[in-house]
């Protein structure tokens with residue numbers, strides 16, 4: 384009896400197993416494992432933008448503030464050196480160069496795949512005392528000028544993609560070339576030592592010297608005020624036409640765009656359009672939008688001001704995206720990162736909130752409007 388039951392159990396087990404086998408799906412054809420999905424970064428500036436998004440940066444902040452560094456890592460695809468390679472820092476005495484600050488930024492860019500934009504080789508401002516007091520004939524001045532440009536550009540060859548070669552060469556009012564100080568009573572020399580010692584064609588020679596030192600670098604002329612000074616814009620365009628005729632190697636134009644919530648939209652659009660018509664690369668190179676241009680100490684950063692600022696950021700980005708042909712879009716760079724880093728607070732000491740991030744690097748409403756506007 385026991386043996387019969389055993390056989391019955393075995394019989395039913397065999398029937399069930401053979402049924403299961405019959406239902407089993409055929410072995411799948413071996414396939415290679417799928418590639419990891421492409422993650423589109425849809426939340427950060429650099430992730431969504433149709434062009435490079437930059438910030439000018441300060442070495443000390445980069446070295447000491449992890450929030451600052453993280454914001455750059457996450458948001459920016461381009462970095463401009465705000466001060467570290469200007470004359471007083473990089474060329475502190477006639478026979479010495481100090482690249483430590485610029486190198487720190489360049490290494491950060493290389494390690495984190497950020498485009499590096501050098502700023503600025505020749506400027507009428509921010510020249511060290513030793514340079515202002517330099518005496519020598521025109522050949523000695525020319526050597527100094529050429530040595531500075533070529534030493535700095537050669538040092539960053541292969542690291543800096545581009546340079547602001549000459550900065551702010553034209554006067555505000557009538558757009559003429561800065562040569563002499565036109566308002567001697569204000570204790571500020573708005574003329575230019577380079578034009579005085581080297582003649583009006585110093586700009587062209589600066590571009591030629593920079594090109595000799597790094598033929599691959601893109602070379603920019605950088606200026607402010609094109610949005611409110613037709614005269615300056617006209618001078619820049621004349622200069623570009625002259626350079627093209629003489630084959631002076633200029634690649635692009637920087638519109639600094641230190642502006643404010645009351646600036647004329649029409650002026651901004653016209654400036655972008657006129658400069659884009661040169662066919663050169665166009666870089667909005669130093670963007671910030673003041674909400675308190677008259678430095679009213681009683682002002683607070685109201686919801687109304689935040690909204691006006693957010694609209695202006697969006698307007699500028701939209702105009703850039705639509706008026707500058709894609710191939711000429713070198714990008715938009717803000718002049719530093721958080722409000723507390725802005726030159727408007729640290730240099731001209733105004734009470735203001737001009738940037739995309741607040742003092743703790745939290746995103747402001749203008750961050751979101753700007754991000755929407757730069758979207759591809």
Ligand code: G3I
Nearest residue numbers: 465466469502503508509550607639669718725726729730
């Ligand atoms: O390096 C010293 C530092 O050692 C010292 O502790 C500190 C305290 O006073 O001063 C530091 O240098 C200052 C530097 O900013 C860094 O804060 C300089 O004195 C000061 O002149 C310098 O100001 C810069 C200014 O250009 C002049 O070079 C601003 O940060 C910078 O934002 C501003 O940038 C210019 C662009 O280059 C051209 N377009 C306009 C724009 C705004 O003015």
